[in-house]
Amino acid sequence: MATDRAPRPRPAWVSQILLTVVLLCYLFPFVWMVATALKPADEIFRKPPTLVGSRLEWANFAGALDHLPLWRLLWNSVFTSALGALLVVVVSVPAAYAFARLRFRGSNALFVCFLGTLMVPQEVIVTPMFLLTRELGWDNSYQALVLPWAFTAFGTFLLRQFFRTIPVELEEAAMLDGASRPRVLWSVIVPIARPAIAVLAVFTFLTYWNSFLWPLVIVSSMDMATVPLGLQMFLGQSGNRWDLLMAAATLAVVPMVVVVLLLQRHLVRGIALSGLGGR
Numbered sequence: 001m002a003t004d005r006a007p008r009p010r011p012a013w014v015s016q017i018l019l020t021v022v023l024l025c026y027l028f029p030f031v032w033m034v035a036t037a038l039k040p041a042d043e044i045f046r047k048p049p050t051l052v053g054s055r056l057e058w059a060n061f062a063g064a065l066d067h068l069p070l071w072r073l074l075w076n077s078v079f080t081s082a083l084g085a086l087l088v089v090v091v092s093v094p095a096a097y098a099f100a101r102l103r104f105r106g107s108n109a110l111f112v113c114f115l116g117t118l119m120v121p122q123e124v125i126v127t128p129m130f131l132l133t134r135e136l137g138w139d140n141s142y143q144a145l146v147l148p149w150a151f152t153a154f155g156t157f158l159l160r161q162f163f164r165t166i167p168v169e170l171e172e173a174a175m176l177d178g179a180s181r182p183r184v185l186w187s188v189i190v191p192i193a194r195p196a197i198a199v200l201a202v203f204t205f206l207t208y209w210n211s212f213l214w215p216l217v218i219v220s221s222m223d224m225a226t227v228p229l230g231l232q233m234f235l236g237q238s239g240n241r242w243d244l245l246m247a248a249a250t251l252a253v254v255p256m257v258v259v260v261l262l263l264q265r266h267l268v269r270g271i272a273l274s275g276l277g278g279r
Helices: 012-037 059-067 070-101 107-119 122-135 142-149 153-163 168-176 181-192 194-210 213-218 227-238 242-262 264-274
Strands: none
Touching: 012 242, 059 070, 059 242, 070 107, 070 142, 070 153, 070 181, 070 194, 070 227, 070 242, 107 153, 122 142, 122 213, 142 194, 142 213, 153 194, 168 181, 181 194, 194 242, 213 227, 227 242, 242 264
């Protein structure tokens, strides 16, 4: 009589090879960007293409700083991204706690409607958002770059799912000791949820940093431009100076890499605990 056999586990080296291939696919564009930034201008489109030029042109980075107000662009991006991430965390934490713990009539329906906003593309609301921002007199300002996107459902949904995994007994014990709901939230829940909050902060920071459409619509001067918008303006003004453009792009990537490295431990743990890892 035939018996069911358990599937044989995949050898560890197979997974390692697959992960290495995926990693190389992700890293290759960055390696090519850095290599192009260090190439002489006349060797970028050489045929057949080469990864490394005949010499290292470190002067491309100085040229990028001379042709582009990169420090101003970096400041605008760092300031708006950090402030946007902070606002999203501050808003999402109490909203997520309310949806996770407070029960009232229509709470589930309200949460579903709240999540429905995630299905609305950014392109649909750009025009009304621009008209509202202009009526408030915020066009070409930091308020316009940060505030319209500081209230999203993604952060609330992510933290709500994590809050629901925290035992209710911890909150009940704190309330028996006389703690109020806000005290329980900030003294008990938030310290436990620190990895998930770190994930939300990093994702929001990267979202603000990579935003292009909204700054393109609302910004009208180079003084308020962010890095993606500044690089696009530089490309239009400089024509075919790909060596300087890649040098500027390489410098622009550094702050994102620093943020991810600083929060790597919390990021990995938060992804695993919040369910974003696919479990």
